[in-house]
Every structure is written in structure tokens, then in C-alpha cells.
Amino acid sequence: MNFVRCLGLAAVLAGAASSLSGDPVAPFETGRFSTPATGIDRIAFGAMREAGIEPALPCSDEVFLRRVTLDVAGRLPTLEETRGFLRDPANDRRTRLIDRLLASDDHLDYWTMRWCDVLRVKSEFPINLWPDAVQAYHRWIREQVAANRPYDQMATEMLTASGSNFRDPAVNFYRAVPGKGPEPVAAAVALTFMGSRIEHWPEPRRREMEALFARLAFKTTSEWKEEIVCPDPACFDAFDLRLPDLTVIHVPPGADARVAFADWLTAPDNPRFARAGANRIWAWVFGRGIVHEADDLRPDNPPSVPGLLDHLAETFVADGYDSRRLLRRILRSRVYQLSAIPRSDDPRVPALFAAYPVRRLEAEVLLDVFCTLTGQREGYMSPIPEPFTHVPPSARSVSLADGSITSPFLEMFGRSSRDSGLMSERDNHITDAQRLYLLNSTELQKHLASAKKLRALTKTRRNRDARDVVEAVYLTLLSRPPTHDELVAALGDRAAAREPGPPPARQLEDLVWALVNSKEFLHRH
Amino acid sequence: MNRPLGNLTRRGLLLRGAFGTAGLMLGGLPLHGNGTASPVAATAAKAPAKSVIQIWMWGGPSHLDSFDPKPGAGRDYCGPYTSPIATAADGMRICERLPRLAKQARHFSLVRSMTHGINAHETASYAVQTGHAPGRLLYPSLGALVSLFKGYDHGYQDLIPPYVVLTSTQGRFSESGFLGPAHKPFATGGDPNRERFEVDGIVSSRITDERQKQRRELLDRLDTLGRALPDDPALQAMERSQEKAYELILGEARKLFDLSTEDPKLRDSYGRSTFGQSCLMARRLVERGVPYITINYKGWDTHKQHFQLMDRNLPEMDAGLAMLIADLESRGLLDETIVWWGGEFGRTPKIQWNPPWNGGRGHFGACFSALLAGGGFRGGQVVGASDATGSEVADRPVYPNEFLGSILERMGIDPEGPLPNPLGETLRVMPAEVDGFPRGDGRLTEIM
Numbered sequence: 001m002n003f004v005r006c007l008g009l010a011a012v013l014a015g016a017a018s019s020l021s022g023d024p025v026a027p028f029e030t031g032r033f034s035t036p037a038t039g040i041d042r043i044a045f046g047a048m049r050e051a052g053i054e055p056a057l058p059c060s061d062e063v064f065l066r067r068v069t070l071d072v073a074g075r076l077p078t079l080e081e082t083r084g085f086l087r088d089p090a091n092d093r094r095t096r097l098i099d100r101l102l103a104s105d106d107h108l109d110y111w112t113m114r115w116c117d118v119l120r121v122k123s124e125f126p127i128n129l130w131p132d133a134v135q136a137y138h139r140w141i142r143e144q145v146a147a148n149r150p151y152d153q154m155a156t157e158m159l160t161a162s163g164s165n166f167r168d169p170a171v172n173f174y175r176a177v178p179g180k181g182p183e184p185v186a187a188a189v190a191l192t193f194m195g196s197r198i199e200h201w202p203e204p205r206r207r208e209m210e211a212l213f214a215r216l217a218f219k220t221t222s223e224w225k226e227e228i229v230c231p232d233p234a235c236f237d238a239f240d241l242r243l244p245d246l247t248v249i250h251v252p253p254g255a256d257a258r259v260a261f262a263d264w265l266t267a268p269d270n271p272r273f274a275r276a277g278a279n280r281i282w283a284w285v286f287g288r289g290i291v292h293e294a295d296d297l298r299p300d301n302p303p304s305v306p307g308l309l310d311h312l313a314e315t316f317v318a319d320g321y322d323s324r325r326l327l328r329r330i331l332r333s334r335v336y337q338l339s340a341i342p343r344s345d346d347p348r349v350p351a352l353f354a355a356y357p358v359r360r361l362e363a364e365v366l367l368d369v370f371c372t373l374t375g376q377r378e379g380y381m382s383p384i385p386e387p388f389t390h391v392p393p394s395a396r397s398v399s400l401a402d403g404s405i406t407s408p409f410l411e412m413f414g415r416s417s418r419d420s421g422l423m424s425e426r427d428n429h430i431t432d433a434q435r436l437y438l439l440n441s442t443e444l445q446k447h448l449a450s451a452k453k454l455r456a457l458t459k460t461r462r463n464r465d466a467r468d469v470v471e472a473v474y475l476t477l478l479s480r481p482p483t484h485d486e487l488v489a490a491l492g493d494r495a496a497a498r499e500p501g502p503p504p505a506r507q508l509e510d511l512v513w514a515l516v517n518s519k520e521f522l523h524r525h
Numbered sequence: 526m527n528r529p530l531g532n533l534t535r536r537g538l539l540l541r542g543a544f545g546t547a548g549l550m551l552g553g554l555p556l557h558g559n560g561t562a563s564p565v566a567a568t569a570a571k572a573p574a575k576s577v578i579q580i581w582m583w584g585g586p587s588h589l590d591s592f593d594p595k596p597g598a599g600r601d602y603c604g605p606y607t608s609p610i611a612t613a614a615d616g617m618r619i620c621e622r623l624p625r626l627a628k629q630a631r632h633f634s635l636v637r638s639m640t641h642g643i644n645a646h647e648t649a650s651y652a653v654q655t656g657h658a659p660g661r662l663l664y665p666s667l668g669a670l671v672s673l674f675k676g677y678d679h680g681y682q683d684l685i686p687p688y689v690v691l692t693s694t695q696g697r698f699s700e701s702g703f704l705g706p707a708h709k710p711f712a713t714g715g716d717p718n719r720e721r722f723e724v725d726g727i728v729s730s731r732i733t734d735e736r737q738k739q740r741r742e743l744l745d746r747l748d749t750l751g752r753a754l755p756d757d758p759a760l761q762a763m764e765r766s767q768e769k770a771y772e773l774i775l776g777e778a779r780k781l782f783d784l785s786t787e788d789p790k791l792r793d794s795y796g797r798s799t800f801g802q803s804c805l806m807a808r809r810l811v812e813r814g815v816p817y818i819t820i821n822y823k824g825w826d827t828h829k830q831h832f833q834l835m836d837r838n839l840p841e842m843d844a845g846l847a848m849l850i851a852d853l854e855s856r857g858l859l860d861e862t863i864v865w866w867g868g869e870f871g872r873t874p875k876i877q878w879n880p881p882w883n884g885g886r887g888h889f890g891a892c893f894s895a896l897l898a899g900g901g902f903r904g905g906q907v908v909g910a911s912d913a914t915g916s917e918v919a920d921r922p923v924y925p926n927e928f929l930g931s932i933l934e935r936m937g938i939d940p941e942g943p944l945p946n947p948l949g950e951t952l953r954v955m956p957a958e959v960d961g962f963p964r965g966d967g968r969l970t971e972i973m
Binding site for chain 1: 754
């Protein structure tokens, strides 16, 4: 055993050394890209070259499969998907995988969740939405994502919406703000559509922006908490309006100032809208915007690769604000396919995207993974008395409509509070409490010990001996087969022997526990 | 809502003016007690408290049926509780279902004029625990503030987190507000009234120490990504948390949660209930030096069958809270430990006899009670008063920010000082004047 352990350590040291000497690090890297360089790559790799930073090597197929499935669909690849993909000899397998995932319902759920974070889809409080409104708003957002509605149209519909917030869902944009009056609305518009924090604006610009939304009326109805949002019929006079770029427009009597604002905002020659939108999509993929924080665009916070943001914004406009197409372009780039192992210790590596940034899985994604593995159902609760906490067993927590429907697990793992719409409200840092929970909580221990999905692996005909079972566990949890050293660590003497029959239950339980607690499992990488 | 403010506020201003001036005058002088020392000076002379135990009466307890009885108001207000009892404190009478607390009354004071006028659980819970009316920003609760100012960034070093909740978090609002997950409370889970208090993540029911160690070794051996990325900040942070976690899982700190080392008789006098044993656990956490402990005590949202529920719940509360105060006192810990009892609001003074309530009480934010003990607060006092039926504040309204500011001040945290925040806004910790509440008579200097 000691000898074996020494061997394992030696192999690991050799592996670590190889990353310096230039060879790909198994099982995370590969020698060459299988997809062509794109417009994004010419700019991104140019910036790295200029900075004298060597990019990471291309990631292995195993890593790519896991990464793109997490980034696009918010889940792990299934055992079948993994086996199929790793067997696929075709050169375009990565591109086809991207397209398959982008067309999946899982992608719609996951992307809707991200939108709902920034659009503050949550029952009161501090957001002023009642559960009926939340459900309507969520459904509307999912429809926009499903139809791949051009982003300018989606934004315009929200900005100019009038009507009941139970029946005209887009109008909920104006109710999904903390507090009342034009101030929070102006702040939400700046943040959501211009990627800009109104706190940083000069006082006069702030006031002008608020004036834009000062002429809104909020009217209750006889239905509990229903509200009608519309231009205030009492404000009929004409007025002059100053837009954020200082142009003044004349709003004739009875006209809705919001229409003029939406036209100005989404005009192809207004850089703010497309840049903020493209930067956010980039940040959703990389966990970091080209401007960082991704919702804090301002002159004194320049993009880390200026040409790249220009390119993305121009492409976005030229594509008719086609969000999915922009996402596909990013996923097909070689930058996206870099491994997470940096080949430079330059502190600019993260800002230049010279290695894929390692991040902890989001609360909802991790919860779904656990529920899938263990066959357990999460019990949800809500501080709001509402009828929607009973979620069908098949529904993923990624697809939860309401930020107020939650569970202790989701809270502990930093799910977005959806209070302000800031992207930083989602917290993917690991905390001491999370680490304790994962390592040793009675709940998780119990569930893992009886995990249906993993138990099933010990029973199928395919898995004849302990090695097959360990391999299946690795493919299920880490989307890759174990290395030789890992097999030895997991099985000890049985690793070489190929004895028939699965490993002892306790050995398997400890292996599953260790993998679930591994950095590789808990992070996208 | 009616807030009887006019002349009270003027009186408050006069008082504040007097004390404020005295305080200023004494500013540079030695603080020896003479007959004229102001409360401000007296406060400054006392050592600050070290810990807070917050007993959160989840759902809103009736003020009439606990600490503000109204025997003269008749059956429609009192129901069966018509004969409040005298206490060890002169002139203070409380509900007849609280005899043990009556004996401890010299150690605690009551505020009978709490008010915020909010009748919904979520917003009232937020207001009472953050001191702010609902608005654009989501402020942190008192516990998160203490975690910020007395936690790891300010010399606290224990493995036990500085902000602990027995046993589950509230769910009604985010305790940490804009301070973020670092200042969320650690929820113990489990039940201290069970034979083994299984504290989530720390005390495991299934895994022996030997197996824990083997597993840890296996985890290290399988750390393939960690070895490929030794310098990654996210992975390093996870490694640090892991080392800390193992110190808790395998180290001596977990013994803290082993209540079997306590004298069974003492455990009996706390009451063999989840609440009673939580009180005992809170005392042990205080002894350990944990600065903020919340006991989430559920079961007080008594819309229906109110008096049946109170008959059941009050004795349990009486035993646990009275014993906690007595135990802290006998160990010399009460002077440095603030015990705060209260919920998000009181309950409607007038009983709803008709169906479907059948003798219930609704939410009531216009006037309710809170209890404060220890930590340098004088005992045996009653601050403020409600009217003849407990429906309105009759004297000295106390708003949540004033109440919480008093606790902060006793903890040595300046309520008017700057509140660092990730939003980059200029904010103060718990100012005497906040948006959404009228300016009242200020912090509770009369018992500080």
C-alpha cells in the first residue's frame, strides 16, 4: 500500500511538472484545438500575445463536455451523454454538442433563471410582486428566451408596457423594484439595460433619468395585490425631456415618454445597450465580464480587452440582437475552450481570459445534481403565503420561478437574493458553513449512502467488477474515467485484481463521498 | 395607524436636550458618580456587554398575554387571563402564566411601547430586526451587525461562528442583508432536546472519528484538480474552509454541543423542550464567547385557538427564559450578556371571538412589548406604556432603530458610526433617525 501511494505521488508530481514543461496535463488538457479560430479568438489571443501572456492549453473533451453542459444547461452530463460524447470520433463533435445543448429545454430553464436574477423575479419583499405576478413574469421571460426574442424588442416591451401586472406580464418590470416612486425604477432601468449603477451618475443626470419615469401611475384593483401600471393620465401636458446622452426631446401632450426613451436606448448607434447586453452574456459564460463588474460600465472602469467588447457589441447589433447566436459564437470560440490551468502567473490572466476561470457550481445547479443522484426531493418553503411551493418532483430547482421560494440549502449556497438585480447578488464563494455541510452533514451523508443512481451502477450487467463500478461513478460525477492513480486510491489492492463483483458498500460510499467533496466536482473548470 | 406623537416627541426632545448637554459637558471630565451624572455618562462608565441572546418570538406574541396585561379592559381584551401577578420588581405585573419570570423581574426590564405600525410578518420582522422600514436597501439584522463589528474582522478567533442560530434560520428575510453570506448566521439544525444534539456538519450521527480520518486521507489522494491548480484562489479558499471544518469535526469545539455534560437537574429546570434546551445551549455559547446567538422560537402566530395555545406555550417559555436569566446571573455572566425577548409585533388587543378565529388574535404593529435583561441594562424597570387596552402607545414610543441602537451601544458599537457596506453608500450603523419612522425619544437611556 505504501509503495502504491508513493507511486501515485510520483505520478502526480510528474503531472504537475509537465504543465511547466509544455505537455498537456491529463485528464484536463489536450494538445490541440479541434475547432477553427473565430473572430473572437483573433482579438482575444491578440490581446494575450500583446501582454506577453501564454494562454492555457485546450481543454480535454471530458472537461469540455462537463463545462459546456454546466454553462449552457445548468446541469451535469448524464452517464449516457458522457459515454456517447467520449466515443464520438467526428471532428465537429464539440460544435454539435453546443447546438444540441442550446436547443434543449434545460438551456431555457437555466437561461431563464439567469434573466430572473437580473430582472428581480421574486415575491415581496423588498420587491413589490405578489406570487401571481411573479409566475406571470417568469412565464413571460421564459417565453422570450424560448423564442429567442431579439433583445431590443424584449427590452422595449418591458420599458413601454402598460396594464395589469397579473395579465400583462412585462409590466412587472416596473413593480419588481424595491421601494416606490421613480428613483428605484430609474436605478433598475440603468442597471438592467445600460449595465450602469445610477449611484455613480452625477446628480443632475440622475434626476433627469428619474423624471423619465415620474409620470407613471400605479393603480390597485379589486383583486388582491393586482396593480395596473400605465402613463399617468393626470399628466397630460407636453414637456421636454433630457436623455442620458444629453439630447433633449420634446414629448407632446399625452405621449408616453417611455417610448422615446426605449427608441433612444435600443437604437443601433447607441453603444450603451448592446455593449451592456453583450458584456452580460460574456459574463454569464465566463463568470466575469470584459468590463468587470459586468454591471458596472462607466468611463473609469474600462474593458480589459477593449477590442473584444467592441467586436461582441457590433456583432450583436449586426445579428439583430440575437442573444442565442451571440452565445453560440462565444461557446464556439477557442478562448472558451481553454483549460483552467494557467500557463502564466501574470495577474492579468483572469482579465484577459487566458485560462477558463474556476467557479463553484451555483446553488440551484448543485442542488439539482444532488437530487438527481440521490433521488431525494427538496422541500421548498416561502416566507410569502403562496400556493406555489409545491413543486412537481420532476422540476429542477433551476426552473423555480420565484426567488422567494427557497430552501436552507439554496440559501446556504448563495442563491441570488434578487433584491437589487446586481449580478453580485449571486454568491458562488465557498463558505465555512457550506464546507461543513458537504463534508459532514447528517442529511447529505444519509442521502449519499442511499443514492439511487449510484446504487444502480453496482447492479447493471455492464459493470462486472469493481473497476467498472468505479469508472461508472467517475463518469457520473466527474464526467471522465478515473486515472490509474485514482483507481488505486479508490480500490487499493483490488484495482489490479479485476475480481468479479462490485466493491464493498462502505468502500463505494466513501468513494462517492470523496468525489462529491472534491474540488473537481464542486467547481466548473 | 394612530401614533400618539405630538407632545411626546416634544417631551423627548426636551429630555434629550438636557441629557445631551450634560453628556457633552461631562465629555472631558472624569466620570465619577455624583448625584447629577447623566445616563449618557453612566453608560460610558460601564464596561460594554460581550454577547447578545436574542429570543425571537416567531409569529408575534400577544403583548396583553405576556408582559403588558390589561385586567381592567374586560373579557373582550383579557379572555381568561384576568389576574396578572406581582413580580419581584416594584409595581411590575405580568401575565399569571409566567410565575418563574415574575421571580426574576429585578433582572429584566420591559418596554411596553414598542411600535412600528406594520402588520405583515415579512416587513415587520425586517423592521424589528434591522431597525429600518422597508425601502430601497436591504439592511442587515442586529446579529449580522454584531457579526460584522465583533466577528472575525475584529479579533474574534473561535472556530464556532460569531453568529449562531438555534436551530434554523427565519426564512422571513435575509438576516445578513447587503452584508452578504459572510454574515449570515450559522444554523445548528438538529434538536438540543434530543439525546444527541446533531449540529449540522459538526456532529455526525453516522461516521466514526476513525472513518472521518480515513475519508479525509482519501479526499486528499483524489484531489487531482487541486494538484493541477495549486494557486487557484477559489480552490485555495475551499482548502482553508476544509481545514477549519475538520478542526470542528474532529477537534474539541464540538464538545460544546454535548449537553449531556450538564447536570440533569439543571437541564430539567430549563425545561425538557427544544426551547428550554436551546436556552441552555445559548448559555454555553455565551460562556464560549460567541457574541450573537438567536433562538428562533416558533409557534406564536396564534390566529386561532389563541388561549389554548398560550396555555401550552407560556409555561415552556416561562421555564426556559427565567432559568436562562437566573443561570447567567448565578454564573456572573448576566452583566456582560444582553438577553432580548420579542417578536415582529404584538397581537390585536381585542379578541376575535367569532368563527373562524374562535378566540384568536391578529397581527398588531401599533403597540407591543419587548424584554431586555443583562448587559448593563438596569432591571426591574418598565419603559413606556400602552393605553388602557394596549391598543396604542400612551407614553414614550420606542421605534425598532432606537431599541436596537440601545443594544448596539451597550455592545460598545457606536450606533451613529459609519456602516461599511459593499454598495459604496454612506450609511450609519443604527442612527436615532431613519427613513420611514418618526423620530422618537431616542435610545433607552433611562435603563442604560
